[in-house]
Amino acid sequence: MLQDSLRRFIYGSKGFRIRIPIASCSLAAGAGEVYQAALKAVDRLGIDAEVYRVGCTGLCFMDPWVEIAKEGLPPAIYANVKPDQVATIIERYVSGDLSGAVAVRFKQGGERIPSLDELDFWRLQVRFVSRNCGLVDPESIEDYIASGGYQGLRKALSMRRDEVIETIKRSGLRGRGGAGFPTWFKWRVAYEQESDVKYVICNGDEGDPGAFMNRLLAESDPHRVLEGLIIAGYAIGATKGFIFVRAEKPLMADRLEKAVEDARKAGFLGKGILGTNFDFDVEVYRSAGAFVCGEETALIAAIEGRSRPRQRPPYPATSGLWGKPTVINNVETLAHVATIFQVGVEEFTKLGTEKSKGTKMFCVTGSVNRTGVYEVPIGTKIKTLVFDIAGGPPEGRKVKAVQVGGPSGGCIPIELADLELDYESLQSYGAIMGSGGLVVIDDGNCMVDVAKFFTGFTLAESCGKCLPCRVGMKVLSEILEKITSGQGTLEDLDLAQELGESIAKTGLCALGGTAPNPVLSTLRYYKHEYIEHVLNKRCPAKVCPKLVNYYIDPNLCRGCTQCAKVCPVGAISGSPGKVHTVNTEVCVKCGQCFSICPFGAVKKV
Amino acid sequence: MDPRKLVRELVSRYGPDRGRLIQILQEVQKEYRYLPRESLEEVSKELGVSLPEVLNVATFYHQFRLEPVGKYIAYVCFGTACYLKGSADVYEAMRRAAGLNDGRSTTEDRTLTIEKARCFGCCSLAPVVMVVSSDGTERYVHGRLTPSEARRLVSTYRSRALRSGGVGVASG
Ligand SMILES: Cc1cc2nc3c(=O)[nH]c(=O)nc-3n(C[C@H](O)[C@H](O)[C@H](O)COP(=O)(O)O)c2cc1C
Ligand code: FES
Numbered sequence: 001m002l003q004d005s006l007r008r009f010i011y012g013s014k015g016f017r018i019r020i021p022i023a024s025c026s027l028a029a030g031a032g033e034v035y036q037a038a039l040k041a042v043d044r045l046g047i048d049a050e051v052y053r054v055g056c057t058g059l060c061f062m063d064p065w066v067e068i069a070k071e072g073l074p075p076a077i078y079a080n081v082k083p084d085q086v087a088t089i090i091e092r093y094v095s096g097d098l099s100g101a102v103a104v105r106f107k108q109g110g111e112r113i114p115s116l117d118e119l120d121f122w123r124l125q126v127r128f129v130s131r132n133c134g135l136v137d138p139e140s141i142e143d144y145i146a147s148g149g150y151q152g153l154r155k156a157l158s159m160r161r162d163e164v165i166e167t168i169k170r171s172g173l174r175g176r177g178g179a180g181f182p183t184w185f186k187w188r189v190a191y192e193q194e195s196d197v198k199y200v201i202c203n204g205d206e207g208d209p210g211a212f213m214n215r216l217l218a219e220s221d222p223h224r225v226l227e228g229l230i231i232a233g234y235a236i237g238a239t240k241g242f243i244f245v246r247a248e249k250p251l252m253a254d255r256l257e258k259a260v261e262d263a264r265k266a267g268f269l270g271k272g273i274l275g276t277n278f279d280f281d282v283e284v285y286r287s288a289g290a291f292v293c294g295e296e297t298a299l300i301a302a303i304e305g306r307s308r309p310r311q312r313p314p315y316p317a318t319s320g321l322w323g324k325p326t327v328i329n330n331v332e333t334l335a336h337v338a339t340i341f342q343v344g345v346e347e348f349t350k351l352g353t354e355k356s357k358g359t360k361m362f363c364v365t366g367s368v369n370r371t372g373v374y375e376v377p378i379g380t381k382i383k384t385l386v387f388d389i390a391g392g393p394p395e396g397r398k399v400k401a402v403q404v405g406g407p408s409g410g411c412i413p414i415e416l417a418d419l420e421l422d423y424e425s426l427q428s429y430g431a432i433m434g435s436g437g438l439v440v441i442d443d444g445n446c447m448v449d450v451a452k453f454f455t456g457f458t459l460a461e462s463c464g465k466c467l468p469c470r471v472g473m474k475v476l477s478e479i480l481e482k483i484t485s486g487q488g489t490l491e492d493l494d495l496a497q498e499l500g501e502s503i504a505k506t507g508l509c510a511l512g513g514t515a516p517n518p519v520l521s522t523l524r525y526y527k528h529e530y531i532e533h534v535l536n537k538r539c540p541a542k543v544c545p546k547l548v549n550y551y552i553d554p555n556l557c558r559g560c561t562q563c564a565k566v567c568p569v570g571a572i573s574g575s576p577g578k579v580h581t582v583n584t585e586v587c588v589k590c591g592q593c594f595s596i597c598p599f600g601a602v603k604k605v
Numbered sequence: 606m607d608p609r610k611l612v613r614e615l616v617s618r619y620g621p622d623r624g625r626l627i628q629i630l631q632e633v634q635k636e637y638r639y640l641p642r643e644s645l646e647e648v649s650k651e652l653g654v655s656l657p658e659v660l661n662v663a664t665f666y667h668q669f670r671l672e673p674v675g676k677y678i679a680y681v682c683f684g685t686a687c688y689l690k691g692s693a694d695v696y697e698a699m700r701r702a703a704g705l706n707d708g709r710s711t712t713e714d715r716t717l718t719i720e721k722a723r724c725f726g727c728c729s730l731a732p733v734v735m736v737v738s739s740d741g742t743e744r745y746v747h748g749r750l751t752p753s754e755a756r757r758l759v760s761t762y763r764s765r766a767l768r769s770g771g772v773g774v775a776s777g
Contacts, residue, residue, distance in 0.1 A: 025726035028735070028746045060729045210685030212726040247631060247668055288627050288666030305624040306662070365686035371729035403685070439685045453688050595698035595752030 005147065009135045010105065015071035016049040018042070018090065021064065021134055023056035023219045024251050025212065031064035033083040038066065041087035047094060055220020057134030058213075058361075058373030059121065061391075062102065068093045074108065076101035077116065120388045121370055126351060128359045129335040130375045133220035138255050141262040144223040150268055152341030156231045157276050164235040165191060168337065171345045172357040177203055177294075177330030178408070178434050180356065180423040183337070186327050189317040190236040193325035198238040201303075201321065201328045202229050204245040204252065205287065205294035208406030209457060211437030213361040213373045214331040215252050218245075221335070222259035226282065228334030230268060231341060233280045236327055240281060244299055247286040257284045295511055296320075296328045330435070332361060353379035356422045360436055364390040367397055367442035376421075383417035386440055397442040401525070405434030407454045407461075408514030410521030411447065430521035432514070446543035447526040448533055452480040454518035458511065469512030472503040476519060483530060485546040486537040493530055497523055545591055548604040552593075554579040556601035563593035563602060608644035611636060616651040623652050626662060630669060638739050639670040674739050675711045675718040676766035679758065682733040684724025691752075692732040696721065698752035699734075702759040716766035717759065736762055 011017055020026075020035045038051045049070070059065065062079035068090060069075035078089055079102045089100060098104065098113055103122075107115035116122050127133075136143035144150070156164050169184035190198060202225060206214040218225050229241045243260075245253040260282050263269045271279045285303055287293055293302050300321050320326025329337075336358060340348045352358045356378040362385060363373045369391035376385060382402060386392065393399050401411045404421075410431035412419065419425055423433050441450060459473045479496045482488045500516030500523075507513040523530065532538050539547040552563070552572075557579045564572040564580055571587040574580030582593070582602075594602045615632050619625040626648065633644045640663055649656040663669045681687075681696040699719050703712050711718040718739075725733055730748025734755065737744045747758060 028725050028727035028733070029730060029748075030746075060727065063727070063729065207723075209683065209688075209723045210728070212724060215726060286628075286631070288631065288668040302627065303624075305622075305626040365728040365731075366689055371686070406685070437685070439689065441689065445689050450689070453685070591694065591697065592701060595694055595701075596756065598753050600751070 006135070007106075008146070009143070010067070010069045010075050011071055012050050012052060012069075014048060014050055016047070017052050017069050018049055019052045019054045019067045019069075019134075021056045021220075022053045023138075023216065024249065025060055025216065026056055026063045026065075027251075029060075029063035030083070034064045034066060034081050034086055037083035037086040038090070041090050045087065045091060045094075047090070049090075053137050053139070054135060055133050055138045056216050056373075058130060058216060058375075059134075059370070060372045061370040069105075070094065074098070074104040074106050076113070077103045077105075121372070121374070121391070124380075124384060124389050125375050126359050126377050127375050128348070128351065129224065129332060129339055130217060130221075130361060130373075131339075132224065133217065136221065138220050138222055139258055141223060141259070141266055144221070148342050149223050149338075150227055150263075150266075152338045153227050153230055153234075153268060154274060155341050156234055157274055157278065161191060161235050161237060164231065167345060168235070168340070171340050171348050172352075173333065173336055173340065173348070174356055174423065175330055176332035176336065176360060176435070178405075178432065180433060183329065183333055186315075186317045186329075187232065187235050189315070190238075190325040190327045193318060195325050197240075197322075197324045198236055199321045199324055199326040200229055200233045200236065200238045200241045201299065201326060202241070202243040202331060202334055203294060203296070203299060203328050204243055204249075204256075204331045205299065206246075206249075206331070206435060207294045207461075208435050208437045210365055210403075210406060210439050211363040211435055213363045213436050215249055216373050217335055217361065218252050218331050219255050222255045223263065224335045224338050225331050226256065226259050226263055227268070228329075228337035229282060230263075230273070230280060231337050232327055232329060232334060234278055236325070238327070239279055240283070242303060242321075243282060243284045244287055244293075244303070245284060247288055253284055253286050260284060299328065300326065332436075351377045353420070353422050355424060360421070360433070362421070362436045362438050364438050364440065366403075366440035367393040367399060367445075368440050369394055378422050379420045381417065382412065382419050382421060385421065385438065386414075386417065390440070393440065393442050397444060399440055399442050400445065401441045401447070403431075403439040403441060403450065403518070404437070405432035405517075406437045407458050408432060408511070408517055409434045409437070410517045411441065411450065411525060412521075413525045430517065430524055432517070444541055444543075446484075446539050446541040447522045447529045448480065448484055448539075449541075449543045451519045451522045452477065452484055455480055455515070458515040462511065462515070466507060466512055468503045468506040469515060472499055473512075473515055475499060476503070476516065480519070483533050484539070484544040486533065486544075488530075488534040490531070490534055493523065493527070493534065542604045546589055548589065549584050550582045550587060550589070550591075550593060551603050551605050552580050552582055553601045553603050556599050558599055558601075560598065562596050562598065566592045566596045568592070606636070608633065608637065608641045609647040612644050612647035612651060616648075621652055623654055626652060626654060626659070627666070630663060634669060637673075639673050642671075672711065673715070675715045676739055676769070677716065677743075677762045678718040678720060678737050678739055679762065680720055680722035680725075680735045680737070681755075682723070682725055682731070682735070683721040684728065684731075686724070686728035687732040690731040694752045695732050695734065695750050695755040698755045699759050702756040703763070712763070714763075714767075716763040719759075734758065 066081050067077045076098045103116040104113050165187045173183045174180040233241050316326040349357045359375050361375045399414045403411045455477045462469045500520045503516045559577040571583045615629045649659045734747045
C-alpha cells in the first residue's frame, strides 16, 4: 500500500486514531474489554481521538494489541494489553512517552523502540491479500474503497469475460483451498457450458482444526473476498453467488453479510452492475458444520439441504449446484483475484516460484513463541517461517517436526526445514499445502499420538458413505490405540502401512483419499517412535497415558492428600502434611492424581 | 412455544422447500438450544422428508443437538494446537470434576454441559476452554489452563448457575 494511504488509515481523519482489532481471535483474547476501556479512557481524559475498530493483523501472540497514532508522534503498537492499562498507555503516549510499546512505525530514528518494518515477523512477510487486515474497519465499505477496493471489479467489467479468464491464466493463480488447482481452468470450463443459470460459490468452510486464515481474512477484509466472487461470477456468466460459512463462525458470517448489503447499496451487486448488463447477487449461507462440507461436492449437497459428498466426475464446473455449472473457490483464492485486478498481474507474478505464483497465508501454531497468521511468498523455506517469523520454540523445547495441511496433510521432520513451501515439494515429502495450517511439534509431543489425533478427527468426520473410509479409518484408529496403550506388535505397523495405502487409493472423496496421510507420513519419518512404543512399551515424549508412570516429587508435595483421596485404586500412600508416594504396581494410570494436584508435584516419567 | 407450532411457522416463512431443511433446524435450535423430538417429526411431515432422513441430517452436522443442555456450556478446544498442549487432560479433569463418567455430557442438575470443540482461533492461549451460557448472553474464555485450574472452573460455573437460579432451558 502506498505510504500516504497507509498514513491515512493509521492517523485517521482526525489525525489521532487508536486502532483495536475486533475479530473472533482477538475478542477471545479480551480485545472487547480493551476497546470499551479505550472508549472510557478517551472520554475521561477528554482527548479528541477516534477509537477505531479494525480487523486482525494475524499477530496473534500480541493479542489484544492497541496501536495509537497521533500526528506528530510515531504510531506505537502495544501488545497483550489489559483493560486496566489502556488509560495509562494513552496518557503516556500523548505526553510523548512511548515506553511499553513493542514497535513503532515511520521511525525517524532516535526512539529506542524498534520499527515494525525491522522486526522479522513483519519484515519477512509480503502482505498481498492481507494488506488491509488490521488496518481498515472491516464493516466500512468506505474504508475498503479508499484502499483501492472495487477498482478491480471496474477493471474486470471493462473487459470481455474471456479476457478476464485470460488475465487469471496469465497470473498463474492456483487454488488456495488445498489442491492448488489452476483457477482459470475451472472458470474456463464453466464459462464454456451452455446454461442460462450458473453459480459461483466461495468456500469459507475452513474445517482444518488448527487453522483460521480464511476466517481472519474474511473477518478483517470481507469486501475483498466479495469483490473476487463478483469477478468470478462475471467471468463465467453466473447470476448468483453463495458464500459458504459455518454457523459456528458468526462474526465471519455477519461481516460478510454486511459487506453484501453495503455492496448492493453501492451498486456493486444487483441488476446492471456499474452500468453494465451484468446482473449478479450473493447470499451468505450459514452451514451447520462438518469437516467434509469443505469438500466441494459435500458443500453443494449442504446448500441443497442434503448431506454427504458424491462421486466425481461430473465435476461441479459442468454439473454442480442443482445440476448447474458451478465454480467453487476458496476465500483466499478469491481475495487474490480481487487484488490481482486491483494492482495488476505483474505485482502478483513477481512473487512466488516458477510453478506457483504469489503468496500464501500460513497459520503457524503449536510450539512457537509467536503464534500467528503470516503471509509469505510461495516457496518460502519452512525454517524462515518457523524460526525467523514465528520465533522458534519456547525456551527449553526442541522442534521435532512440522505438520502441514491439517488432517489431510503430513508431518515433515525439522531436518528438512530447508524445504520450500510450495505444492509440489510438500507433496513429494508426504504432506500437502492444504489450506495453510502449519503446526510446530516439539520433543514434548509424541508422533504416534499426533497420528492418532488426526485419525480420530477424520474418523469422527467421515460421512460414512464409503467403506474404505468408514471401516478402514476405524481399524486404523484401533491399531493406533493398541500401539499407544502398549499392546501393539510389529505386525501392526505393517498392517497400518498397508491399510493406509489402500484407503488412500479407494476413498470416495478426497477426505478418505487423504485421511491416512498423517499415519503414513509419521510411519515414514518416525518409525522409531512407533517401534519404541511396541517393543519397549515406552512413549519417549511421555504423552501416551498407558505408557507413563506417575511419581510424586517430594520437593513439591505438601501432603494435601488430594491425590490419595482421588485415586480409585488406593495406589497412593502418605499421611496429611507428609510427602505422598505412588505404588506403580497398583497404579492403573488413570492420571487423576496428575490432574488434581494443585502444586504440580505429580510428574510423569 | 410448542415446537410443532414453531416448525409450522418456520415452514410457512421459508416455504415447504426441502432445501430449507437445515435452516429450519437451525432456527428451531436457536429457540430450544436443541432439537426436540416433536420438532423433527413435524419438520418431516411439513417438508415431506422421511423422519430417518431428517435424523440423518440432524446427526450428520455437528451444530445440532438432540439432547437439552445445561445452563453453561464449556467447550474444551480440541484443535490441533490445544490438543498438543494437553487439552485431553483438561477435558478429562473437567468431566471427572463434574461427575460425568459415562457417555453423558450434561450434569444431572443441568448446570453444566462439557463438550469438545474445534479451534477458536486463539491458539496462542492454548489450551483453551470457552464457556457460554446457554441463552448466549455470557461468554468467557479461559486460556493456558492446567488440569487443576480446569477443575476449579467446573465448580465456579456450577455454583454460578445455581446462584442465578437458572438451570438449563427446560425441555419441550
Ligand atoms: C475433506 C475436505 C475438506 C476440504 N475443506 C476445504 C475447506 O475448508 N476450504 C476450502 O476452500 N477447500 C476445502 N477443500 C477443497 C475443496 O474441495 C475445493 O477443492 C476448493 O474449495 C476449491 O477452491 P480453490 O480452487 O480456490 O482452492 C476440502 C477438500 C476436502 C477433500
Ligand atoms: S487449537 Fe485451540 S484455539 Fe486453536
